[in-house]
Amino acid sequence: MTSAVASELTAELRGFREVQRLSYACAEAVAAQLRPGVTEREAARMQREWLYERGVRDWFHRPFAWFGDRTAFVDFRIPLQFFPTNRRLEPGMPFILDMAPVYKGYTADIGYSGCLGLDPLHDKLLADLREHRELILREVRERRSLREIYEDVDRLMVRQGYANRHRAYPFGVIAHKIDRVRERRFAPTLFGFGTQSLKGLASDALHGHRDGWSPLWSPYKFSDHPPTTGLWAVEPHLGFRGTGAKFEEILVVTDSRDPEQSAFWLDDDLPHVRRWNEGAV
Amino acid sequence: MAGAGLKGARERRVRTGGIELCVAELGDAARPTVLLVHGYPDSKEVWSEVATRLAEEFHVVLYDVRGHGRSTAPAPLRGGFTLEKLTDDFLAVADAVSPDRPVHLVGHDWGSVQSWEFVTVPRTEGRIASFTSMSGPSLDHFGHWIKTRMTRPTPRRVGQLLGQGAKSWYVYMLHTPVLPELAWRGPLGKRWPKLLERLEKIPAGDYPTASLPGDAAHGAWLYRDNVRARLSRPRPDAFAHAPVQLITPTGDAFLSERLYDDLGSWVPQLTRRTLPAKHWVPRTRPDQLAAWIGEFVRAHEEPSARGARPAGQPVRKGVRPEHAERFGGQLVLVTGAASGIGRATAFAFAEAGARVVAVDRDAEGAARTAEMARLIGAPEAWGETADVSDEQEMEKLAAKVAADHGVVDVLVNNAGIGLTGSFFETTPEEWKRVLDVNLWGVIHGCRTFGAQMAARGQGGHIVNTASAAAFQPSRALPAYSTSKAAVLMLSECLRAELAGQDIGVSAICPGIVNTGITATTRFAGVADEAEEKRRQRKASRMYGLRNYPPEKVADAILDAVLHNRAVVPVTPEARGAHVLSRLAPNALRALARWQPPA
Numbered sequence: 077m078t079s080a081v082a083s084e085l086t087a088e089l090r091g092f093r094e095v096q097r098l099s100y101a102c103a104e105a106v107a108a109q110l111r112p113g114v115t116e117r118e119a120a121r122m123q124r125e126w127l128y129e130r131g132v133r134d135w136f137h138r139p140f141a142w143f144g145d146r147t148a149f150v151d152f153r154i155p156l157q158f159f160p161t162n163r164r165l166e167p168g169m170p171f172i173l174d175m176a177p178v179y180k181g182y183t184a185d186i187g188y189s190g191c192l193g194l195d196p197l198h199d200k201l202l203a204d205l206r207e208h209r210e211l212i213l214r215e216v217r218e219r220r221s222l223r224e225i226y227e228d229v230d231r232l233m234v235r236q237g238y239a240n241r242h243r244a245y246p247f248g249v250i251a252h253k254i255d256r257v258r259e260r261r262f263a264p265t266l267f268g269f270g271t272q273s274l275k276g277l278a279s280d281a282l283h284g285h286r287d288g289w290s291p292l293w294s295p296y297k298f299s300d301h302p303p304t305t306g307l308w309a310v311e312p313h314l315g316f317r318g319t320g321a322k323f324e325e326i327l328v329v330t331d332s333r334d335p336e337q338s339a340f341w342l343d344d345d346l347p348h349v350r351r352w353n354e355g356a357v
Numbered sequence: 358m359a360g361a362g363l364k365g366a367r368e369r370r371v372r373t374g375g376i377e378l379c380v381a382e383l384g385d386a387a388r389p390t391v392l393l394v395h396g397y398p399d400s401k402e403v404w405s406e407v408a409t410r411l412a413e414e415f416h417v418v419l420y421d422v423r424g425h426g427r428s429t430a431p432a433p434l435r436g437g438f439t440l441e442k443l444t445d446d447f448l449a450v451a452d453a454v455s456p457d458r459p460v461h462l463v464g465h466d467w468g469s470v471q472s473w474e475f476v477t478v479p480r481t482e483g484r485i486a487s488f489t490s491m492s493g494p495s496l497d498h499f500g501h502w503i504k505t506r507m508t509r510p511t512p513r514r515v516g517q518l519l520g521q522g523a524k525s526w527y528v529y530m531l532h533t534p535v536l537p538e539l540a541w542r543g544p545l546g547k548r549w550p551k552l553l554e555r556l557e558k559i560p561a562g563d564y565p566t567a568s569l570p571g572d573a574a575h576g577a578w579l580y581r582d583n584v585r586a587r588l589s590r591p592r593p594d595a596f597a598h599a600p601v602q603l604i605t606p607t608g609d610a611f612l613s614e615r616l617y618d619d620l621g622s623w624v625p626q627l628t629r630r631t632l633p634a635k636h637w638v639p640r641t642r643p644d645q646l647a648a649w650i651g652e653f654v655r656a657h658e659e660p661s662a663r664g665a666r667p668a669g670q671p672v673r674k675g676v677r678p679e680h681a682e683r684f685g686g687q688l689v690l691v692t693g694a695a696s697g698i699g700r701a702t703a704f705a706f707a708e709a710g711a712r713v714v715a716v717d718r719d720a721e722g723a724a725r726t727a728e729m730a731r732l733i734g735a736p737e738a739w740g741e742t743a744d745v746s747d748e749q750e751m752e753k754l755a756a757k758v759a760a761d762h763g764v765v766d767v768l769v770n771n772a773g774i775g776l777t778g779s780f781f782e783t784t785p786e787e788w789k790r791v792l793d794v795n796l797w798g799v800i801h802g803c804r805t806f807g808a809q810m811a812a813r814g815q816g817g818h819i820v821n822t823a824s825a826a827a828f829q830p831s832r833a834l835p836a837y838s839t840s841k842a843a844v845l846m847l848s849e850c851l852r853a854e855l856a857g858q859d860i861g862v863s864a865i866c867p868g869i870v871n872t873g874i875t876a877t878t879r880f881a882g883v884a885d886e887a888e889e890k891r892r893q894r895k896a897s898r899m900y901g902l903r904n905y906p907p908e909k910v911a912d913a914i915l916d917a918v919l920h921n922r923a924v925v926p927v928t929p930e931a932r933g934a935h936v937l938s939r940l941a942p943n944a945l946r947a948l949a950r951w952q953p954p955a
Contacts, residue, residue, distance in 0.1 A: 150675075197732040235722070235725075236725065237704075237726065317673070318673065
């Protein structure tokens with residue numbers, strides 16, 4: 077497994093890692109509480125409350141929860157459909173929890189895929205995500221253009237027989253930049269997104285537009301540039317006939333000349349990575 | 358002496374209620390017992406093909422219903438054929454052949470009608486492990502079916518009543534006194550085998566047996582003793598106490614498919630199957646019946662399988678029940694199955710419960726398709742490597758598939774490659790390549806697998822992937838369009854030739870679908886590799902923007918097989934072009950002159 081250069085993380089990266097770990101802990105805690113009959117709204121509220129109790133006051137985006145074929149965004153046409161609904165969880169259903177809390181000014185954006193009960197197909201999807209994680213890191217280290225990497229991920233999905241479902245996200249992004257956010261007492265959200273974070277993203281977009289890069293990693297021309305330094309929340313999302321699976325975690329891109337240091341996953345001690353490593357043993 | 362076609366059967370006679378039943382047994386008596394009940398006008402020999410297939414795995418028991426074959430008839434005949442007495446007969450046979458284990462019941466036509474009685478009366482409870490019904494409804498359910506439609510006659514219900522009423526003409530005839538007996542013992546009995554051969558397409562041979570006139574004459578009392586009584590006063594408690602598999606032939610001239618619409622409320626564990634065939638399925642579709650019966654028996658025999666999903670029912674949400682009913686357990690072979698439409702088609706059949714053979718040049722991709730197919734519902738799936746343009750490879754593959762998995766029920770000749778560029782820039786080699794794959798691939802597929810299908814004589818279906826380019830000319834696609842137009846015409850000709858053998862042929866014309874074909878398309882006249890890559894990428898992007906998913910084409914393919922459609926344009930642009938090609942061909946000709954930008 078490609079490992080993060082964990083030994084000498086700066087204080088800033090440690091801050092991001094802390095909130096990412098907190099988020100995954102939240103996802104695992106909520107996933108463990110999911111029972112048949114729980115609705116998406118309830119699952120989203122459980123995430124919100126869990127994080128609120130631990131000091132989260134602002135969001136990059138508020139928690140999402142998708143159950144059943146909504147994990148593969150079947151028939152999603154408008155962005156409002158991303159918001160949690162009253163769909164109830166049933167035995168055997170896949171689910172995805174997706175949250176992006178801001179904690180002590182650091183942002184994380186994570187996605188956690190699970191399944192209520194055993195489903196070999198869901199296991200397969202999760203296992204196949206590993207190749208995507210490796211591909212993305214490898215090609216970022218090679219400093220390929222983001223658009224090219226996007227297309228390579230797309231091709232890998234097609235070869236695996238899956239549909240690219242991150243295409244359904246706003247602007248079809250596979251990743252977006254995240255950054256520190258100023259802590260304010262008043263932190264409203266707009267369509268589920270924290271205004272502070274949106275402001276940061278907008279300002280990045282403006283600067284990027286002048287300098288020829290974008291904080292959104294998309295299949296479009298504005299992503300036709302090598303990876304820019306900073307933190308990217310990467311979220312490849314597979315869909316297969318009504319079952320979806322994704323992970324989302326922070327990729328650190330630096331300006332180091334050493335390929336190992338030029339890009340790395342912020343943390344390798346995450347549920348999906350542990351799962352692969354356990355499976356490999 | 359064993360009956361016709363029942364070679365090696367052990368016979369015994371079972372005495373019950375003043376008559377003697379002739380019972381034949383095949384296979385190992387220690388195995389689960391499958392009891393086959395014949396219909397009217399038949400004797401147990403109607404099952405000979407199915408019985409010999411089932412005997413390899415099960416203890417198969419058949420008997421002549423009283424008054425039929427070599428069982429004796431009650432005297433007097435009137436009142437001797439009531440369902441109560443037939444139930445006595447069944448219990449006597451079941452006790453004789455399988456005293457301590459419940460039997461798996463299979464009934465066709467009147468055998469199914471009486472089996473419904475067996476499976477819905479309390480005194481047989483615990484004696485029946487499962488019941489497979491074909492072409493014979495419960496008279497009680499039928500009575501309720503008529504009643505609900507008479508008491509609330511909406512136009513649709515009246516239509517259903519009239520439809521079934523017309524199909525039941527022979528029931529009215531059989532209620533006239535003496536005449537049916539005279540006809541059967543006279544001219545009708547003599548002509549019956551030829552009639553069956555011509556109208557029902559039953560293969561000639563040792564069926565029907567010589568006892569037919571007597572069987573048919575006695576059997577008229579089955580109707581006279583039961584039909585009026587049960588239809589006018591149906592039992593209100595006719596609930597099945599065993600799992601039921603209902604096999605509905607869709608071309609049955611005597612029974613409407615609609616008869617079974619309300620069956621779910623009578624049968625707690627119901628599995629539905631449909632079969633494109635006429636009434637006498639035990640004669641015309643023995644392979645499929647034996648497979649479905651075997652699967653159903655196994656599912657309700659092993660304790661481990663109990664509580665598992667009933668055989669043939671879709672596991673996954675979003676699978677259309679009519680697809681699962683029709684394709685469950687069938688063997689489907691798809692070429693070009695490593696990507697695009699082929700892969701999506703393999704997955705769609707897999708979801709419906711079919712066994713899938715995924716064929717492609719790309720071994721890894723084919724194996725991957727098979728692996729994923731197993732995960733979404735295919736009981737079995739295999740990846741095979743073959744180049745469809747290679748005759749020998751296809752012949753080898755056909756032999757291998759037939760030996761390992763049997764004759765394919767649905768063949769999808771889908772593999773194809775793209776080639777674009779002006780006619781004069783297309784080299785002979787390029788022409789040859791595109792015709793080899795797109796046309797000869799289909800020809801090889803039809804010759805090898807289609808021949809097996811025809812030789813088996815139990816129906817089947819061939820799907821050929823043509824293209825909207827088959828009727829939309831274009832200056833940019835001369836070779837590709839030619840190959841696909843040929844596939845379209847080949848499909849139509851083959852459809853005409855194979856119609857007599859119940860093998861349907863469909864040509865699918867997808868249109869612009871987001872698949873990998875653009876990424877491998879050859880651009881004739883473009884020598885520079887980088888330039889070709891650029892154009893491929895551009896075409897892929899265009900197709901990606903159109904973004905018509907191959908899954909929808911796969912769905913159209915399943916529907917085409919289900920409804921035996923001849924030509925199926927899929928995307929709106931393909932449908933539009935198809936209509937225009939007939940209404941305003943000049944419009945398409947004008948469009949053909951358009952040169953796509955490089």
